[in-house]
Amino acid sequence: MTFVPVSRERMATARRAGLGAALALAMAAASGGQLLAKDDAAPAGKSEQDWTKSKWGPKDEVGAANYQTPDLVKKAADLVKTGKVYNLAMESNLSLPAYEPRKMEIMVVQPAQAGPAGTFGPNKATYNDDMIVGWNGAGTHIDGLGHLGVDHVYYNGHKIHEFADIKGLKKLGLEKFPPVVARGVLLDIAALKGVDMLKEGTPINSKEIEEAAKKQGVEIRQGDVVLLHTGWADMIGKDNKKYIAVQPGLGMDGAKYLTGKGVIAIGSDTAALEVLPGETKDLFPVHQELLARKGTYILENIVTRDLAADKASEFMVILSPPRITGSVQAIFTPVAVR
Secondary structure, rough: OOEEEHHHHHHHHHHHHHHHHHHHHHHHHHOOOOEEEEOOOOOOOOOOHHOOOOOOOOOOOOOOHHHHOOHHHHHHHOOOOOOEEOOOOOOOOOOOOOOOOOOEEEEOOOOOOOOOOOEEOOOOOOOOEEEEEOOOOOOEEEOOOOOEEEOOEEEOOOEHHHOOOOOOOOOHHHHHHHOEEEEEEEEEEEHOOOOOOOOOEEEHHHHHHHHHHHOOOOOOOOEEEEEEOOOHHHHHOOHHHHHHEEEEEHHHHHHHHHHOOOEEEEEOOOOOOOOOOOOOOOHHHHHHHHHHOOOOOOOOOOOOHHHHHOOOEEEEEEOOOOOOOOOOOOEOEEEOOO
């Protein structure tokens, strides 16, 4: 795999435009069809070597999913009192905003059925089939542990040239992710601030998390899946470019606070989870902290409004992305039940 230098100026442009632009820049700069580019500047934390070793051992590929236990699954099931089910996924289509060059579309075909004779068997059976053409990072999706790294080093010390291949990840693929049935906690940060929608660039850190949890009468525990309601998804259809370019979101202090609690995943009703513009000049440092350093999964474009409207602070949540071998991310439908 070939790594091609990219200037600070070009990376700064990508930083302003968002992760999708950074990915597009990397692809444009890479040679021979490779998808990665090397930044001129060493990312923050490069000298910190302890984070490259998982506390679950050198063979660990699932990170915080290890927090799930049979006992916690049973406790999550005990939260179901009304039987109400919440679909936490947005519809995936070309109109849903996504970072360039990401997009997703469907193609419906009728194989071997052209013309009047295009039927099967004496009963003249016919059928439709479909193909998905697009990126796994569009729509409601989960970021796997092979998505963001620090200077080409990823979760549990995996180096890019050792596990990333154009045909799929050899390590950290989402096929390793176990189906998660967990206690879900929704923190309504918009309600905490007394607004319907937080302003772009508003960081959510330990102060806001603790205040929201106290106000709602919940605590965050090991093995939880935490969702943040910001109201930002209401921007979709009104200003799609703004929806992905800037947003309220998780700050570094908030990320460290939640990983310190031992949560499995963190999600929100935004395109990137973390606050944009960021708190520093670093490019997506919260992604690095969660995925590469702590093995905590990221859920993006989550529908949180229905839970917030029902003041549902805790519930059972189910995360079961498709088992596509070597996948980095996955479009899927998380479900909450209370």
